[in-house]
Amino acid sequence: MSIPVIAIDGPSASGKGTVAALAARALGFHYLDSGAIYRVTAFAAQRAGVDLTDEPGLARLAAGLDLRFDGVEVYLDGQPVGDVIRTEEAGRAASRIAALPELRAALLERQRAFRQAPGLVTDGRDMGSVVFPDARLKIFLTASVEERAQRRYKQLIEKGLGANLAALLQDLRERDERDAARAAAPLQQGADARLLETTSLTIDQAVAQVLAWFREAGDPA
Ligand code: CDP
Numbered sequence: 001m002s003i004p005v006i007a008i009d010g011p012s013a014s015g016k017g018t019v020a021a022l023a024a025r026a027l028g029f030h031y032l033d034s035g036a037i038y039r040v041t042a043f044a045a046q047r048a049g050v051d052l053t054d055e056p057g058l059a060r061l062a063a064g065l066d067l068r069f070d071g072v073e074v075y076l077d078g079q080p081v082g083d084v085i086r087t088e089e090a091g092r093a094a095s096r097i098a099a100l101p102e103l104r105a106a107l108l109e110r111q112r113a114f115r116q117a118p119g120l121v122t123d124g125r126d127m128g129s130v131v132f133p134d135a136r137l138k139i140f141l142t143a144s145v146e147e148r149a150q151r152r153y154k155q156l157i158e159k160g161l162g163a164n165l166a167a168l169l170q171d172l173r174e175r176d177e178r179d180a181a182r183a184a185a186p187l188q189q190g191a192d193a194r195l196l197e198t199t200s201l202t203i204d205q206a207v208a209q210v211l212a213w214f215r216e217a218g219d220p221a
Pocket residue numbers: 011012013014034035036038039091094095096098099123124125126127175179
């Protein structure tokens with residue numbers, strides 16, 4: 001029987017990462033934050049002087065990245081990268097390179113390698129549509145753009161990073177637009193994904209819904 005995957009996709013700052021990590025912990029499953037891979041790739045490119053529009057150069061760099069996760073920390077070349085990949089600027093750079101199909105292809109197998117027993121919970125934009133099309137449960141997790149701006153604001157302040165609510169709202173609208181309009185793996189709810197609208201849900205309620213749907217999905221016969 002194949003190793004179960006819960007794929008949680010959705011727009012920026014919807015809280016999908018928090019929900020996915022907590023669901024993984026509750027189930028004793030592995031967790032993959034696929035956005036972190038795009039963020040760290042953009043960071044590594046900037047550090048190596050590879051232009052963010054140089055598609056073959058980025059794909060080469062991505063294929064050779066020495067990348068490791070330990071909990072929420074990401075290690076690049078054996079060194080923890082810390083919160084430099086969590087800024088809005090890093091998110092924008094990630095979103096720019098994420099539009100490039102060659103780069104996405106170069107990251108595909110790396111992401112699939114996280115599928116390990118007893119299971120995986122993962123979040124991103126194309127986890128259910130491209131990376132794990134046979135995921136046992138696919139969820140599209142979203143919230144209103146105003147609520148997402150509030151969530152991101154709170155998250156950045158808690159990390160001690162600067163934040164401006166009006167600028168965040170503007171940035172989220174642009175990011176939504178770019179992630180949804182791109183040709184390669186655009187952000188959209190797949191026909192086989194369940195919609196989890198979290199504008200008025202607490203984190204615990206959202207996690208409980210994921211777990212309930214997963215129980216419902218059961219073991220395939
Ligand atoms: O939550 P937020 O969008 O701020 O950040 P993220 O999930 O860390 O993703 C950063 C960027 O990477 C997104 O804006 C997407 O453009 C891109 N991404 C993607 O294209 N595919 C994924 N599976 C994950 C992230």
